[in-house]
Amino acid sequence: MTDWAIAVTPPGWRQWLLAETPHSRLQARLSRAYLSWIAFTRNPLAMLGLAMFLVLIFFAAFAPWVTMHSPIEGDLASRLLPPGGDHWLGTDQQGRDIWSRIVYGSRTTLIIIFMVAITAAPIGIVIGTTAGYIGGWVEGLLMRITDAFLAFPKLVLALAFAAALGAGIENAILAIALTSWPPYARIARAETLTVRGTDYVAAARISGASDIRILVGHIMPMCMPSLIVRVSLDMAGVILIAAGLGFLGLGVAPPQPEWGQMVSDGRAQILEQWWVCTFPGIAIFIVSLGFNLIGDGLRDVLDPREG
Amino acid sequence: MIEIENLSISFGHGADRVDAVKNVSFTVAPGESYGLVGESGSGKSTILRALAGLNPYWTGRMTLAGHALAAKRPRAQRRLVQMVFQDPYGSLHPKHTVDHILSEPLTVHGFDDIETRVRAALDRVGLGPSFRFRYPHQLSGGQRQRVAIARALILEPKVVLLDEPTSALDVSIQAEVLNLLTDLRQQLGLTYVLVSHDLGVVAHMCARLSIMRTGEVVEIASADELSEGRLLHAYSRQLLIASRGYDTEAIAAFGDF
Amino acid sequence: MDKGPILEIEKLNIRFNTPVGEVHAVRDVSFTMGREKLAIVGESGSGKSQTGRAILGLTPGKVTAEKLAFHGQSLMNLTPQQWRTIRGKRIAMVMQDPKYSLNPVMTIGQQLLEAARDIKEGAEARQHALGMLAAVRIRDPERVFRAWPHELSGGMGQRAMIAMMLIAEPELLIADEPTSALDVTVRLQVLAILDDLVKTRHMGLIFISHDLNLVRTFCDRVLVMYAGQVLEKLTASELEQAKHPYTRGLLACPPEIDHRRQRLPVLQRDPSWMEPVSS
Numbered sequence: 001m002t003d004w005a006i007a008v009t010p011p012g013w014r015q016w017l018l019a020e021t022p023h024s025r026l027q028a029r030l031s032r033a034y035l036s037w038i039a040f041t042r043n044p045l046a047m048l049g050l051a052m053f054l055v056l057i058f059f060a061a062f063a064p065w066v067t068m069h070s071p072i073e074g075d076l077a078s079r080l081l082p083p084g085g086d087h088w089l090g091t092d093q094q095g096r097d098i099w100s101r102i103v104y105g106s107r108t109t110l111i112i113i114f115m116v117a118i119t120a121a122p123i124g125i126v127i128g129t130t131a132g133y134i135g136g137w138v139e140g141l142l143m144r145i146t147d148a149f150l151a152f153p154k155l156v157l158a159l160a161f162a163a164a165l166g167a168g169i170e171n172a173i174l175a176i177a178l179t180s181w182p183p184y185a186r187i188a189r190a191e192t193l194t195v196r197g198t199d200y201v202a203a204a205r206i207s208g209a210s211d212i213r214i215l216v217g218h219i220m221p222m223c224m225p226s227l228i229v230r231v232s233l234d235m236a237g238v239i240l241i242a243a244g245l246g247f248l249g250l251g252v253a254p255p256q257p258e259w260g261q262m263v264s265d266g267r268a269q270i271l272e273q274w275w276v277c278t279f280p281g282i283a284i285f286i287v288s289l290g291f292n293l294i295g296d297g298l299r300d301v302l303d304p305r306e307g
Numbered sequence: 308m309i310e311i312e313n314l315s316i317s318f319g320h321g322a323d324r325v326d327a328v329k330n331v332s333f334t335v336a337p338g339e340s341y342g343l344v345g346e347s348g349s350g351k352s353t354i355l356r357a358l359a360g361l362n363p364y365w366t367g368r369m370t371l372a373g374h375a376l377a378a379k380r381p382r383a384q385r386r387l388v389q390m391v392f393q394d395p396y397g398s399l400h401p402k403h404t405v406d407h408i409l410s411e412p413l414t415v416h417g418f419d420d421i422e423t424r425v426r427a428a429l430d431r432v433g434l435g436p437s438f439r440f441r442y443p444h445q446l447s448g449g450q451r452q453r454v455a456i457a458r459a460l461i462l463e464p465k466v467v468l469l470d471e472p473t474s475a476l477d478v479s480i481q482a483e484v485l486n487l488l489t490d491l492r493q494q495l496g497l498t499y500v501l502v503s504h505d506l507g508v509v510a511h512m513c514a515r516l517s518i519m520r521t522g523e524v525v526e527i528a529s530a531d532e533l534s535e536g537r538l539l540h541a542y543s544r545q546l547l548i549a550s551r552g553y554d555t556e557a558i559a560a561f562g563d564f
Numbered sequence: 565m566d567k568g569p570i571l572e573i574e575k576l577n578i579r580f581n582t583p584v585g586e587v588h589a590v591r592d593v594s595f596t597m598g599r600e601k602l603a604i605v606g607e608s609g610s611g612k613s614q615t616g617r618a619i620l621g622l623t624p625g626k627v628t629a630e631k632l633a634f635h636g637q638s639l640m641n642l643t644p645q646q647w648r649t650i651r652g653k654r655i656a657m658v659m660q661d662p663k664y665s666l667n668p669v670m671t672i673g674q675q676l677l678e679a680a681r682d683i684k685e686g687a688e689a690r691q692h693a694l695g696m697l698a699a700v701r702i703r704d705p706e707r708v709f710r711a712w713p714h715e716l717s718g719g720m721g722q723r724a725m726i727a728m729m730l731i732a733e734p735e736l737l738i739a740d741e742p743t744s745a746l747d748v749t750v751r752l753q754v755l756a757i758l759d760d761l762v763k764t765r766h767m768g769l770i771f772i773s774h775d776l777n778l779v780r781t782f783c784d785r786v787l788v789m790y791a792g793q794v795l796e797k798l799t800a801s802e803l804e805q806a807k808h809p810y811t812r813g814l815l816a817c818p819p820e821i822d823h824r825r826q827r828l829p830v831l832q833r834d835p836s837w838m839e840p841v842s843s
Contacts, residue, residue, distance in 0.1 A: 021437040021440070021441070022404075022440035022441070023440060024440060025404055025406060025407065025440060027440065028404045028440040028441070028442065032442065039583075198397055199392040199393075199394060199397045199398035200397065200398055200399055200400040202356075202359075202361055202390075202392070203390065203392065203398060203455075203458065204411070205360070205361060206359050206360060206361065206385065206388075206389060206390055207385060207389070207411070207412035207415060207416075207458075207462060208382040208385035208386075208412070208415050208416065209411065209412075209415050210415075213415070217411070218400055221400075221402045222401075222402065346747035346748065346749065346750075347718070347747050448608070477607040477608055477774065478607070478774065478775075478776075478814060478817055478818050479607065479813065479814065479817050479830070479831035481817070481818070482817040482818070482819075482828035482829065482830050482831065483830050485819065485828055486827050486828055486830065489826075489827065504747065504748060505819075506821050507818060507819040507820055507821050508819055510819065510820075510821045510824055511819035511820075511824060511825070511828065512819075530824065533821060534821060534822050534823075534824055535822070536822070545749060546748065546749065547821070549748045549749045549751070549752050550748055550821060551781075551821075552777060552778060552780070552781035552782075553752060553755055553756075553759075553778065553781035553782040554752075554781065555756060555759070557752075558752045558753060558755075558756045559756075561749060561752070561753065
């Protein structure tokens with residue numbers, strides 16, 4: 001039984017990546033990544049999620065080429081047209097093409113996801129591993145701060161930050177990131193507590209490695225699998241919170257397209273011109289589902305449990 | 308080489324306090340192989356970990372190669388003593404290649420010729436260069452333990468602490484690893500402190516040993532005395548009988564210590 | 565008491581599907597046993613544990629056999645209902661570490677009562693359970709009955725495990741490295757208990773271990789396994805005259821207390837040992 005993913009790899013590369021005896025650290029690392037990739041491709045649902053993600057990227061990158069109308073300028077004479085003909089998904093109250101707005105809105109979604117991930121995850125890892133490794137009152141303090149943030153429902157806290165900071169995509173990103181890091185800190189701390197007592201960390205201490213070296217080189221790599229899985233599963237939630245903020249008018253400033261705002265704007269017309277809020281809603285659903293599937297697939301590969 | 312005087316180690320406070328090691332003393336001459344024998348809870352591993360510098364909370368005196376050891380160890384002093392752990396599956400970082408595992412101590416101590424030393428270390432433990440960029444999960448238990456030994460030797464220590472180094476290995480692999488350890492001690496003039504619950508391993512590897520029970524030294528004997536059954540304390544004798552195998556009469560005579 | 569064999573196995577094979585292909589973990593293993601103490605000895609990867617589990621239908625691999633019969637009844641392809649009449653009741657299993665085989669969120673008493681559920685009820689069940697704890701020489705059965713698994717030492721936990729497994733009075737006990745996690749004096753005491761129970765209840769015992777020197781003093785017969793096959797079958801007293809070089813190698817390589825050697829003999833693995841044994 002040959003995996004298609006192995007079959008499509010050029011034979012020269014394949015040999016190098018599957019070599020039993022790697023000749024450099026780079027080769028060893030890439031080989032390991034390659035094997036994880038192969039395992040990932042064996043999961044059909046995970047591949048579906050990946051496909052959805054790739055479609056999202058494609059649309060974001062090639063937005064001008066797959067749309068025929070401007071997403072921000074509307075023709076008032078073509079208000080609220082049903083799907084079909086020139087406007088594949090219809091138009092909204094201001095005559096803007098919904099398909100275009102969804103496609104350009106994918107850029108907003110991608111920016112939000114990416115920025116939240118690279119902001120919240122490092123904060124969480126650093127706080128969590130430091131707390132877990134140092135212990136004592138430092139751990140207590142950091143974890144209580146984490147608990148304080150966790151005590152608030154995410155959307156409510158994000159709302160509070162966004163309302164305080166004002167509308168706009170940067171503030172929305174900041175607000176969401178500030179509510180997303182606590183679970184990562186918790187996960188990182190839990191992993192750190194386990195890893196801290198292992199023999200390999202003891203061996204590193206015996207050879208005189210500094211605490212920083214142990215934290216960064218030994219402990220953080222062991223936190224990565226759980227964190228990667230958690231972050232990808234969270235991305236679905238981030239999209240929804242961003243949509244929620246947009247729905248409440250605290251996200252991206254109009255006329256920039258953002259899916260949540262589109263759903264909000266279309267509320268009044270939901271019964272007669274259902275397409276105005278339904279299609280952005282479907283877009284949110286598909287991308288959230290995609291990230292969930294990717295997250296599950298990554299968990300099976302990185303953090304496998306016996307079947 | 309090693310002098311331990313009135314070493315005491317306890318964990319916890321108040322009602323939960325456990326006195327793991329109570330006033331233990333022994334000495335190890337340079338180049339000697341010394342055994343610490345006991346069952347679980349005897350404190351033997353606790354002593355080893357304190358010697359290795361993993362536990363700063365102890366009282367008493369510990370001297371290593373003439374240096375009095377303190378709770379905090381300066382980095383350079385770390386080179387004197389290294390350790391091989393029991394579980395080959397837990398003592399190597401799962402995400403580090405063998406090369407990384409061996410070169411890290413060298414990087415920490417600022418060596419230049421890391422490449423040469425890593426290759427020499429692998430060679431010394433009987434692993435060829437093909438093992439250099441493998442991950443631990445690609446190695447067998449015996450191979451992992453060899454890497455652990457290579458790591459322990461890479462900083463050229465004077466003392467190597469061995470915490471049940473072969474108890475997790477198959478008996479045929481154990482023989483290979485014990486032979487390797489014997490050879491290395493002769494070649495490099497090392498001093499060993501070996502902790503084990505297996506009297507056979509201790510009799511084979513060590514010249515002298517302390518038999519421990521619940522944190523105290525019950526008897527200090529030579530390996531010859533052990534082999535010839537000339538042990539004095541009742542607990543030591545019971546341990547020796549138990550190590551010989553199943554014997555219904557002997558078991559009936561076991562006391563509770 | 566019938567004198568016939570209680571277990572008959574002929575050409576047992578266990579195969580696993582792994583990402584790197586099919587692994588043939590157990591190959592054409594055949595043996596019969598009566599009410600005796602039979603040891604299956606081998607190193608890791610020899611297939612000894614899988615063989616033990618296959619008897620109880622607990623292996624995830626694919627099991628095929630010409631015959632796998634317990635008291636004449638075939639153990640192949642049983643339904644879950646049929647297994648419930650056998651597992652725990654007629655064939656029981658004790659595993660290596662009570663830390664992992666005892667349920668940490670139930671007291672010992674609760675677990676004993678659960679094991680006795682189908683044979684006794686109410687107050688009678690409790691008495692029976694306490695009696696079992698006394699039979700494994702636990703000095704204070706009431707206290708252990710109320711205790712949680714983490715409160716017990718390794719030896720006590722293993723004894724509680726044995727009590728639990730024998731409470732339904734099975735005819736065959738499979739013990740998979742039952743003493744490997746125990747201290748050496750406790751180990752022998754647990755073995756003495758097993759020995760006693762096996763004798764008084766006329767049970768058969770399959771003792772799976774990697775320690776050849778231990779089983780030669782404890783068991784009646786020994787099966788030596790390597791790479792999934794049985795290489796040699798001997799009575800324990802005949803071990804000194806073992807013919808197969810692997811068995812002789814296993815006997816020679818552990819360090820001996822009373823006979824110190826400079827270097828230990830190293831087992832040279834002959835690739836021909838992997839080839840199918842002509843039986």
